[in-house]
Amino acid sequence: MAEPNHHGGKRKPFGNRFLTDPARLFQHNAWDNVEWSEEQEAAAEAKVQENSIQFVAQDQQDAYEINANKYWNDFYKTHENGFFKDRHWLFTEFPELASNQYDSQVGMSVSEDALGNTKNSGLDSGLGSVETGVSQHLDSETNIFNTNHQLHTSDEMALGKPEEQKLRHSDFPGSSATYRILEVGCGAGNTVFPILQNNNDPGLFVYCCDFSTVAVDLVQAHPEYDTSRCFAFVHDLCEQQMPFPMPDESLDVVVLIFVLSAILPEKMQCIINRLSQLLKPGGIILLRDYGRYDLAQLRFKKGQCLADNFYVRGDGTRVYFFTQDELDLLLSTAGLKKVQNMVDRRLQVNRGKQITMYRIWIQCKYCKPPGQGELRSL
Known part of the structure; x- marks a missing residue:
């Protein structure tokens, strides 16, 4: 039975390819919004109950x-930039990352160029190639975010606030x-470079x-x-005292894609x-990560469970x-x-091997309410 979606009103599909005739199962590589x-x-x-019976010993968990840093360094030494494909689907799922996405009259919209460049792009090869569609969940909360973000951006452009001028x-x-x-969690750049390639906003960093x-x-x-448009840096999110290179309340968007689950x-x-x-007041966090009962969770064997719904892979990453x-x-x-x-x-399909694979991801957008906090003086 499909999990009810009680966090965004009536659920709208991410894509537009639906399996209505089981006889057509292997005609495409993927099907959207598949009911269980x-x-x-x-x-x-x-x-999940079976693979969670035995937990990894605490000394091994410690x-x-x-050694988490070592395991991820080893991962990128092994795969370099060849493990994941560039995430060009970003602009259909997260139009906030595309250029010219705001329209003063109607709120959020997406430039045709950005969508046109990404219609035939797939998800990471590590997750399986998927033909991705668009979800445009524009409820009242979204419109509130867009309106306030529009006003905030206008203030920036006009340099109307002393705090903004200091920043x-x-x-x-x-x-x-x-x-x-x-x-x-930028990895080898499979998100950042598609953003830089597709978003030509001269004010973007x-x-x-x-x-x-x-x-x-x-x-x-x-x-x-390009250091004039981008800054890459090493950061351990778990180290609270490790400073970020930008001040508080300076960002419009924070992107977390299959990152939080590794912590x-x-x-x-x-x-x-x-x-x-x-985040600035009106700024937004964009998150996509693994959902409960995803194929990857069901594939774990006994002895790989660290805690409820938390596992260690064979390479030491979690x-x-x-x-x-x-x-x-x-x-x-x-x-x-x-x-x-x-x-x-x-529902992903390997047509050659006649195999079906059920994937479950959760996608979130949460904004910082406008007016929450004040921009700190520097």
Whole structure:
């Protein structure tokens, strides 16, 4: 039975390819918004219970936490920039990242050029190639966000606020930008470079950070890395005392794509709190991550479970599988307001081997309420 979507009103599909005739199952590589039967849901729950019977010993769990940096460095040393494909689907799922996405009369819209460039793009090869569609969940909360963001951007352009003038002339990378994006967990740059390629806003500046020094080196060595538009840096989100290169309340967008799930669950709230502090009032967090009962969770064997719904892979990296409620609690506790919280259920098909694969991801958009906090003087 499909999980109810009680965090964004009536659920709208992410894509537009629906399996209505089972005889057509292997005619395409993927199907969107696939409903689960009660039997399928029960089987998934039973599988998770089976692979969670035995937890990894605590001393081994401590070692995974202590050596997390090593495991991710080894991952990028092995795969470099060849593991994931560039995420050109970003602009259909997150039009906030595209240029000229705001219209003063109607709120959010997406430039045809940005959509046209991404219609035939797929998800990461590590997740399986998927033909991705668009979800435009524009409820009243979204429109409130857009209106306030529009006004805030206008203030920036006019340099109307003394606090904004202080921020603009402070000495930090991207201090003169009018639209700032931070991608957390940038890996080899499969998100940041599509943004830089597709968003031609002259006021754009993109920050990107990763736990792995190897990953950041790969980004900085990329031929399209441009320090006038981008700043890549190493950052450990779990180290509360490690400063960010930009001040609080300076960012318009924070992007978290399959990142939060790699972090120890008890540290997640602190991390979301810190990222919320970086947002301007009216700024937004865009998140996409693994959902409960995703194929990747069901594939784990006994002995790989660290805690409920938290596992270690064979390479030492870890992954958590979320519910909508868990993500809503994390983001709302940080003072953010829900714009979107949706389950994306996909049926991926290997037509050659006649294999079906059920993927479950959760996509969230949460904004910092306009007027929440004041821009700090520097």
